[in-house]
Amino acid sequence: MLLALALPLAGLAQKAQYSISGAVTDYSGLPLIGASVVLTGPNSGTVTDVDGQYLLSGEADAGAYTLQVTYVGYSPTEKEITLSAGQNTLSIDFNLAEDVLDMEEVVVVGSSVTTKRKQLGNSINVLKSDKLTVANPQGVTGALQGKLPGARITQNSGDPAGGFSVQLRGASTLLGSSEPLYVIDGVIISNSTTNVTNINAEGGASVPGTNRLSDINPNDISDITVINGAAAAAQYGSRASNGVVLITTKRGKSGKPSFSYSSGFNVNELRKKVYVNLLGQQFGSADQRLYPIAGTDPATGNLTVGANFSSETVPVTRYDYQDEIFQTGYGTDQHLSVRGGNEQSNYYASLSYTYNEGIVTNTDFQRYGARFRFNQSVNDWASFSIGLNYNNSFSNEKPDGNVFWSPVNAFNITNNIWDITQRDELGNLQAVEPTRVNPLSVIEDFDINQEVNRAISDFQLKLFPFKGFTIDYILGLDTYGQEGNIFIPPYPYSPVNPTYFNDGYASTANNNVFLINNDINVAYETEFGGITSITKAGYSDQFSRNTYTVAQGRGLAPFVETVNGASIILNPSSNTNQLRIWGYYLQQTFGFKDRLFLTAAARIDAASSFNEDNRNILYPKVSASYVVSSEPFWKNSALGQAVSLFKLRASWGQAGNLTAIGPYARFSTYNTGNLGGSVAINQSNTLADPNVRPEVNTETELGADLSFLKDRLGMSFTWYNQDIDDLLVSRSLAASQGGRAITTNVGSLENKGVEVLIYGTPVRRRDFSWDLSLNFSRNRNKVTNLGQARTAVGNVTGAPIFLVDGQPLGVFFGTYIARDENGQPLLTPEGFLQQERGDATANLPQRDANGQPTGTPLQRVIGDPNPDYILGGSTTFRYKRFGVTAVIESVQGQDVFDADHRTRQGVGIGEFAEQELTGELPRGWIWAMYPILEWRVQDGSFTKLRELSVSYTIPKIGGVLENTTISVGGRNLFSIDNFPSYDPETNAGGQSNLMRNVNFGNVPIPRVYTLNIRTNF
Helix, strand or coil: CHHHHHHHHHHHHCEEEEEEEEEEEECCCCECCCCEEEECCCCEEEECCCCCEEEEEEEEECEEEEEEEECCCECCEEEEEEECCEEEEEECCEEECECCCCCCCEEECCCCCEEEHHHCCCCCEEEEHHHHCCCCCCCHHHHHCCCCCCEEEEECCCCCCCCEEEEECCCCCCCCCCCCEEEECCEEECCCCCCCCCCCCHHHCCCCCCCHHHHCCHHHEEEEEEECHHHHHHHHHHHHCCCEEEEEECCCCCEEEEEEEEEEEEEEECCCCCCCCCCCEEEEECCEECCCCEEECCCCCCEEECCCCCCCEEECCCCCCHHHHECCEEEEEEEEEEEEECCCEEEEEEEEEEEEECCECCCEEEEEEEEEEEEEEEECCEEEEEEEEEEEEEEEECCCCCCCCCHHHHHHCCCCCCCCCCECCCCCECCCCCCCCCHHHHHHHCEEEEEEEEEEEEEEEEEEEECCEEEEEEEEEEEEEEEEEEEECCCCCCCCCHHHHCCCEEEEEEEEEEEEEEEEEEEEEEEECCEEEEEEEEEEEEEEEEEEEEEEEEEECCCCCCHHHEEEECCCEEEEEEEEEEEEEEEEEEEECCCEEEEEEEEEEEECCCCHHHCCEEEEEEEEEEEHHHCHHHHCCHHHHHEEEEEEEEEEEEEEECCCCCCCCCCCCEEEEEECCEEEEEECCEECCCCCCCEEEEEEEEEEEEEECCCCEEEEEEEEEEEEECCEEEEECCHHHCCCEEEEECCEEEEEEEEEEEEEEEEECCCEEEEEEEEEEEEEEEEECCCCCEEECCCCCCCCEEEECCCCCCEEEEECECECCCCCECCCCCCCCCECEEECCCCEECECCCCCECCEECEEEEECCCCCEEEEEEEEEEECCEEEEEEEEEEECCEEEEHHHHHHHHHCCCHHHHHHHHCCCCCCHHHHHCCCHHHHEEECCEEEEEEEEEEEEEEEECCCEEEEEEEEEEECCCEEECCCCCCCCCCCCCCCCCCCCEECCCCCCCEEEEEEEEEEC
């Protein structure tokens, strides 16, 4: 009986009462407010107060426990304690180190799939909202420049409606796009560039245009996660074989409604003018003023190019047309948001307005936007979210790069001896010369505009039936309509393309896009014996429909500006493309003691663009990560004190490219026409290949993540190798085969590279801090097994772009300068540059008795548009309420085919044309240089100050406004380069994958000054 009573009393004697207190600070001793402090076992927890102090008290069984402290952005820290029977009063302080690599951060890797960064076997980069809006960017893509390793982000044009190109780890296909997949809050969106305003470009040329990411306001974004390479395809499928950009927008939070408002103002200006010959002389007689490359045929007296040159000069007045073409543009960006709610229901809503004038007169872009998100917890096992986003944009445009009648090209191809401001008695601008469009006529009289209405919406359902098991469902919709209108009035003179312009031209084009995606993901997480098991499975179904219609005509009736008034209708067309992509996956991850993680996954993908036998293809993936620094032997060593984090990672996987060809590319297609007044149907000259297969990207990635100096400095290193096989190409055919080309699987593409990210906080004190980030990326690209030595990529710029077996993608291949044994140019007796000549079969130079080149002009690779490396860096200094942030990007080792520079010499307005006039160069020097394609290739290396911001923050204003920040700065403020034209960052082909780094009439990227005010109330 006494023994029975003693047993419960003994149990009571083993209870421990505890009171644990202390302070949580960073490495410099500053208190951390809101840090989470948890005593495991009793699961007793609290958060630190404004002084970084905490207090935990309660009762628990006597024994050993772990006291854990976590804080966002800092490495979690824990200490072992022992509670004895009776009263325990302990004082324990924590000094946390910054987790610069965020190994404990939960990151989004799929539509609704998240994981801890330390579990990943592949690299991943996350940019928070405060890094995106430093310099008040007008669009999302520009805000990413210089901040991501492995990303080549090019602004193709400086037009306010101009677009960007993004490549992660180089180009990965020939026919399709190398752009990554873009996903906003689980909605797969279109970022395509469909031209509805440059439809009359020569030969259907690719031209710069607005890509649809411009519809998203950066102020609405919470963070952007970028996964490079094929590793992104585990959850998103082969559509993400080029990488994926996951955009998470801002959401509601518990509490009373809180408002945020930002107001920005920007000034856009031409960063630099190109050199213009203003010498008051011109070759030729008084009645025949000649271009530098022109002469007079002695037999006929007609103007000719080449053989004979007049050295006689006459006085002329020259003008700098740049003063008339370019302007200082102004813009504004307004954004108002509100968020609030409670633990069960919360919301976020915003309104925005953006207006931006271009540096070319009469160009601008404006955007209205509205966003709403509502989150609701139904009960402890279900919640849902609804997102709505609407945008309307309108742009006034002018022809841009890759067309002869753009304002910039009209300037480049016109001798500047004409006064372009002259008008007739009716006020009409006058012709400049018989075959040139007056640049001011393009600016004043061409009415080109585009309007876009877009809605992005989603419904998300989350279920938690039992512990560790989740079900996520997402329905996403992206739909928009583009309408473009062009009006070109009749002219009393004949410009470059009289077929379209001299009697007036009008067009209307519409592009309507509908995308829908259904994604369901299930996950089950459990733990047994120190092993964590995470099983994930999912299914996705994506459907897209694109309808494009165009009507155009010329011969306009007086005072009519639409196609209805055209007397001649030009090839009206309408087409619809539909594509369905679907796939499902299974992924298993095992974690051992929270330090070693092994993942295996398999995914089957299919697309309606391939036949049934080539659709359902299995793509496997395996990865591993090992946090070596979590091992006891590492923690307790001197090495562990120096290197606080050391993680190894590796991954291997495959993905297909399901969008490299169009939905109907495997079929024979037919065109309608008119034959003797009857409808005729003609087969396309591109033959069918029903057995085309998806390209297969096999990628291997190895990497390491390290932290030094008590986690104040971190570094990530990644090496990768991509082999893209079954490359889809449009191969030329002999006429005897019944067609000119066929789309088929031929060749391979290889990408090899390294990516390095260094990030840290070298200094953090109460009044001063310094953050820095450096990223380096290098990619080597090569095309192999083409089945032929080289294939030309057609374009209107004269750029000799080729696919050459064994060479990087899209190299420049053509005639080159003859040089002596010392590598110096071998000049003609007249002192001219000359082409290298020789035996074309052996591709070997030859010399005559005088040591001059003889034989057939030779060709070789003369330039590579792919950069040797890209270096980005950002730094932020904060002193009390002041802050300074700068972002620099350096792109080195790329070549640019500068058609504009050569053309300016030929028409007499360039620096070499002036040197011929002054006698510094012999007459005919430009004529001799003209056919040498190598002369047009320029070094496109540059280092740019992408962003600069100087800010001051006021904590309180009038008891109403909180954390009001006033900042001034700019974007693309300067560029260090040796480029003779406006800007080496350019591409006349817009988002074209094969036509890269061609400068042909592009609007230069402006220098932008910004003023911004942000506040909360």
